[in-house]
Amino acid sequence: MSQHNEVMRAGLLTLLPVFVMAMPPSAHASEFLGSQPAPASIAADIPLVASEPARAGTDISQRGPLNLLSSGTVDLATGTVTVPLHLGRMKSGESVWYVLLDSDDKGQADALGVNYAPKLTFANVGKSVRSARLDGSHTLVFDAGKVDFRPERKVIPGSAPNFFPPKLAEPGSIGDADYSPLVKIENAGGHIYNAPVLAFDVAASTLNVFCKGNPDYRVVHDRVVSICPEAGKVTLQLATGYSAGRPVLYTSTEANNPVPAALEASTYAPALADIKVGPQTNVFSPLERIYAFVNGHTGVDNPLRQGLNSALSDGRAPLNVMGSIPTVSHRYSPLWDINPAVWTPKALTAGARSRQTDEHAILGLVKSGYLSGSDGKTFGSAGLIVNCPVVYRIQ
Secondary structure: OOHHHHHHHHHHHHOOOOOOOOEOOEOOHHHHOEEEEOOHHHHOOOOEEEEOOOOOOOOHHHOOOEEOOOOOEEEOOOOEEEEEOEEEEEOOOOEEEEOOOEEOOHHHHHHHOOEEOHHHHHHOOOOOOEEEEEOOOOOEEEOOOOEEOOOOOEEEOOOOOOOOOOOEEEOOEEEOOOOOOEEEEOOOOOOEEEOOEEEEOOOHHHHHHHOOOOOOOOOEOOOEEEEEOOOOEEEEEEEEEEEOOEEEEEOOOEEOOHHHHHHOOOEEOHHHHHOOOOOOOOOOOOOEEEEEEOOOEOOOOOOOEOOHHHHHHHOOOOOOEEOOOOOOOOOOOOEEEEEEEEEOHHHHHHOOOOOOOOHHHHHHHHHOOOEEOHHHOOOOOOOOEEEOOEEEEOO
């Protein structure tokens, strides 16, 4: 067995990746005046979208709908976000097509229309942050870190009724030992940016063929819906999740293990493994927690459906629950530490299994003995990290 397959087997046994067969999402705030049925892309998971007038004294910045990534345009009808596409290059000369989604500097985040993620400052350990410099033409030149988009993404669900873990999970893009989406620009303030690579060592003329969609995933990231250098834009697929009881939309770009990378349609970035998981109470942790349910309700028409078993069976989002998100807390980070959640026999006997949408409620269920980690283990981190920038708050 190859070392690569051994890594995946280990991931299947210990993991509980947050995968997402991406869901489309997005729309303009004006479309949400009053109450109306949700767009088809999210209706199965969020029956009603509402935006009633705020009560007196309410901070309206804390209410949705709100596009958190102001540089992007979200389309709820298709479940996508369109953001600026940037061209850089390697020191060795290869072209690097990338996007900017987060920054640890507030001024730069506001100026660029990306998420402010101050915790990224603490991610600069080992190879988890790579270096770049701006050249005389203000082009970003990366020191190291290449991505191979030629592999074919393969995900084969397990046998019913336990579709999770999958029988096979192979990512469609793989970074080398030096690749990380996190970049420190050495001669421009030393700030850290979340800059996932979406295509590598490919000419603009090749990518312009995909301006209207139908991209070749041997050339681009599996989340790309369309990519258009001549327009300077790329459209990415989104997924639905929850934070603080409210639905949010996010995209997935990398993971530190090939299994969650495959399930999330993301790039396997081994350098992210240099970031050690641990208690999120650590003041210097660059991570936030994300909760992936394993054995939640299944059935695409079931309003309680949630989790990995469900998502592998019906192809919809697993409806993961996130911790802090932009504009709500400075604890937000696009780097999520996966905490698998398994409904215990006690919960199933009591009929307590239901869709969860709030981190604090989940932790309460853990204390009550209704949720555990995988295979009866103590609830907590699975040692897996996914790069999932939050894009839009629906409510």
